[in-house]
Amino acid sequence: xxxxxxxxxxxxxxxxxxxxxxxxxxxxxxxxxxxxxxxxxxxxxxxxxxxxxxxxxxxxxxxxxxxxxxxxxxxxxxxxxxxxxxxxxxxxxxxxxxxxxxxxxxxxxxxxxxxxxxxxxxxxxxxxxxxxxxxxxxxxxxxxxxxxxxxxxxxxxxxxxxxxxxxxxxxxxxxxxxxxxxxxxxxxxxxxxxxxxxxxxxxxxxxxxxxxxxxxxxxxxxxxxxxxxxxxxxxxxxxxxxxxxxxxxxxxxxxxxxxxxxxxxxxxxxxxxxxxxxxxxxxxxxxxxxxxxxxxxxxxxxxxxxxxxxxxxxxxxxxxxxxxxxxxxxxxxxxxxxxxxxxxxxxxxxxxxxxxxxxxxxxxxxxxxxxxxxxxxxxxxxxxxxxxxxxxxxxxxxxxxxxxxxxxxxxxxxxxxxxxxxxxxxxxxxxxxxxxxxxxxxxxxxxxxxxxxxxxxxxxxxxxxxxxxxxxxxxxxxxxxxxxxxxxxxxxxxxxxxxxxxxxxxxxxxxxxxxxx
Amino acid sequence: xxxxxxxxxxxxxxxxxxxxxxxxxxxxxxxxxxxxxxxxxxxxxxxxxxxxxxxxxxxxxxxxxxxxxxxxxxxxxxxxxxxxxxxxxxxxxxxxxxxxxxxxxxxxxxxxxxxxxxxxxxxxxxxxxxxxxxxxxxxxxxxxxxxxxxxxxxxxxxxxxxxxxxxxxxxxxxxxxxxxxxxxxxxxxxxxxxxxxxxxxxxxxxxxxxxxxxxxxxxxxxxxxxxxxxxxxxxxxxxxxxxxxxxxxxxxxxxxxxxxxxxxxxxxxxxxxxxxxxxxxxxxxxxxxxxxxxxxxxxxxxxxxxxxxxxxxxxxxxxxxxxxxxxxxxxxxxxxx
Numbered sequence: 067x068x069x070x071x072x073x074x075x076x077x078x079x080x081x082x083x084x085x086x087x088x089x090x091x092x093x094x095x096x097x098x099x100x101x102x103x104x105x106x107x108x109x110x111x112x113x114x115x116x117x118x119x120x121x122x123x124x125x126x127x128x129x130x131x132x133x134x135x136x137x138x139x140x141x142x143x144x145x146x147x148x149x150x151x152x153x154x155x156x157x158x159x160x161x162x163x164x165x166x167x168x169x170x171x172x173x174x175x176x177x178x179x180x181x182x183x184x185x186x187x188x189x190x191x192x193x194x195x196x197x198x199x200x201x202x203x204x205x206x207x208x209x210x211x212x213x214x215x216x217x218x219x220x221x222x223x224x225x226x227x228x229x230x231x232x233x234x235x236x237x238x239x240x241x242x243x244x245x246x247x248x249x250x251x252x253x254x255x256x257x258x259x260x261x262x263x264x265x266x267x268x269x270x271x272x273x274x275x276x277x278x279x280x281x282x283x284x285x286x287x288x289x290x291x292x293x294x295x296x297x298x299x300x301x302x303x304x305x306x307x308x309x310x311x312x313x314x315x316x317x318x319x320x321x322x323x324x325x326x327x328x329x330x331x332x333x334x335x336x337x338x339x340x341x342x343x344x345x346x347x348x349x350x351x352x353x354x355x356x357x358x359x360x361x362x363x364x365x366x367x368x369x370x371x372x373x374x375x376x377x378x379x380x381x382x383x384x385x386x387x388x389x390x391x392x393x394x395x396x397x398x399x400x401x402x403x404x405x406x407x408x409x410x411x412x413x414x415x416x417x418x419x420x421x422x423x424x425x426x427x428x429x430x431x432x433x434x435x436x437x438x439x440x441x442x443x444x445x446x447x448x449x450x451x452x453x454x455x456x457x458x459x460x461x462x463x464x465x466x467x468x469x470x471x472x473x474x475x476x477x478x479x480x481x482x483x484x485x486x487x488x489x490x491x492x493x494x495x496x497x498x499x500x501x502x503x504x505x506x507x508x509x510x511x512x513x514x515x516x517x518x519x520x521x522x523x524x525x526x527x528x529x530x531x532x533x534x535x536x537x538x539x540x541x542x543x544x545x546x547x548x549x550x551x552x553x554x555x556x557x558x559x560x561x562x563x564x565x566x567x568x569x570x571x572x573x574x575x576x577x578x579x580x581x582x583x
Numbered sequence: 584x585x586x587x588x589x590x591x592x593x594x595x596x597x598x599x600x601x602x603x604x605x606x607x608x609x610x611x612x613x614x615x616x617x618x619x620x621x622x623x624x625x626x627x628x629x630x631x632x633x634x635x636x637x638x639x640x641x642x643x644x645x646x647x648x649x650x651x652x653x654x655x656x657x658x659x660x661x662x663x664x665x666x667x668x669x670x671x672x673x674x675x676x677x678x679x680x681x682x683x684x685x686x687x688x689x690x691x692x693x694x695x696x697x698x699x700x701x702x703x704x705x706x707x708x709x710x711x712x713x714x715x716x717x718x719x720x721x722x723x724x725x726x727x728x729x730x731x732x733x734x735x736x737x738x739x740x741x742x743x744x745x746x747x748x749x750x751x752x753x754x755x756x757x758x759x760x761x762x763x764x765x766x767x768x769x770x771x772x773x774x775x776x777x778x779x780x781x782x783x784x785x786x787x788x789x790x791x792x793x794x795x796x797x798x799x800x801x802x803x804x805x806x807x808x809x810x811x812x813x814x815x816x817x818x819x820x821x822x823x824x825x826x827x828x829x830x831x832x833x834x835x836x837x838x839x840x841x842x843x844x845x846x847x848x849x850x851x852x853x854x855x856x857x858x859x860x861x862x863x864x865x866x867x868x869x870x871x872x873x874x875x876x877x878x879x880x881x882x883x884x885x886x887x888x889x890x891x892x893x894x895x896x897x898x899x900x901x902x903x904x905x906x907x908x909x910x911x912x913x914x915x916x917x918x919x920x
Binding site: 382401402403405406412414419420421422423424425426430433434435437438440441442443444445447487 | 780784785786789790792793796797799800801802803804805806807863864
């Protein structure tokens, strides 16, 4: 962090403005999404771009990297005016945008991807040896230990990100724009990425880093620009703004209460019991009780078996053993349809891949899980419209155009819609996997309060989350899993980060036995 | 902000003609104008009735194909299936003449057989691809060969001809009319209306859209994906059977060349109509118009000397490509990634 401060105030760096946008405005049809935004990217600096979903971050970076043209305003590169007709022109000037959804050909190898479209040839044929050596060199430079011959589909997400960066470097990129690069990374992968970003900074690369994770911005950025509703709010050295300030600047108001108040729940009023559930190779002998009206958090490192356990409970995965009881009665769940009948609903963490139909509008998405409620022979469109109006109201879904495809929605609105979709079945038990992945802080708080409201209405919630504040702020109790086992269920004062880590790493907690008392 | 981009797209299409929705209809109107310009006889009652009657076969099959394609599948076997069902109908009806005589019962049994075979053939396609987890393209490529060779085998390499007396009884199903509208056209219309209701107004139709648009999401939405997909193939089989029922009395024969390339015409009709080949979006009325367009092209070429009738396939091919190009909707906009 001190290192970052040095960068921010170094006058040499100030002089090295590489890419800048001056009074950029952008309209799509009648809707203006950017208003006179100016931004400077300096060599050897990490510049964070912060804003809520829909603040205009993506539009701005697309203009900076040639994917969009500004409606008015101008770009300059090294103090000379420049126009990027398309992304290719921008790339030729060394400006490369790395998209949030990585653009790699999954079936091709690392080296093939790095040189895709710019293959090195010898005569009429590909010069694979040279390309492999070049790829190796680039990856080494990033200290990325990946064999260039590996297929992308076999790589971890963080390694894929490295390949994207290597690809950008191979195009001699010295202005790198990263669009929410950590959205899909685990904690360790984030550390690796940050090391690489720091390395690039030292080499003089100008980096624009888009995120709405305040911790990350504090950790990696030298300066931060905040956008809100398409307007530039401020650009300041990161050391001058506290996280709370950033949140306030971004949201435009104080977030009074991030998490809902929790009311005590009756320990003996059990909504769902899970008894000795095992899944081959993933979960061993997991037992727990879910009390009515509580939020039961499930913590654990990636691969601890949390998702597998939940999928086994709702019938998406075969159980090798174990029973489930609802309100004291044993129930038989072998498919999602069974789970639905038993009043158990599951909110996937993969809202784009398994949650929502991105090419459709809100109405069919909302009613899909509870379709029978809207007619067994002919669907009642009026009832669907009414349900949608209710959901928009209840979950504060802010869609400029209710007929727009949900794929064009911000992550926050998608998540709210997904929550509304699941609640259409009126479940008693709601299992929520990563409720706020890729969502800005204002919407996050809203979703936390929605979850709080569910429990007030007597619903029971199981929360899976990799974000510790969320886990601690929402959960009444926290079950911790390690290597497929529940190593402890933490209550009261034990509900802290330290205890969670101890149980998650297997240092403390019961092992090899059921923790059900 | 991306939702704003979206609203921009929808407003701009408000000023201009929405090619995506109206494209096939406008193209059909264009063809009719062209046809009228080329030959006055084009708009005569006889010619129009001829166009719609011929469009009925492909159209009915294409209604079924709309379901399969909307749910993300494909059925290449429909032409062979039609030939096989025709052959089986003829063989069974001819055999029944000896016991039941050449009456209405014989024809009815033939019709029932056709329906059963259609359902069975569709179920085979659906179950093998869903339960066997084999791509529908491969499965139906296989059954295409199987059904085709079955009819060749039944006909012993030649032609199966329907008993002459049965033909007389059966004839009105193709040549008859009610209130001046040919029976095949009425059947086509009925199938299209039923298809429209099923695809757009029922939970089943919604599930087809969902599966075609993202199978994983459908699965996570507690939809019996395999069941729904299999049912789309059964519907396809049923449609082939209905088309066959009105086709058999037309020529009264079946051979190994019956229904050749019908699968491609059916798929073409579906695609011209605006249904997306990769699934997730389907339009029955588009399909109906697509089928009529394909027949109209052939008809116009018959009425003019400007282009040889032998180039029918080429013109159809061109129309398909242009139709899909227009439907992409972004051909006016500048390329933006």
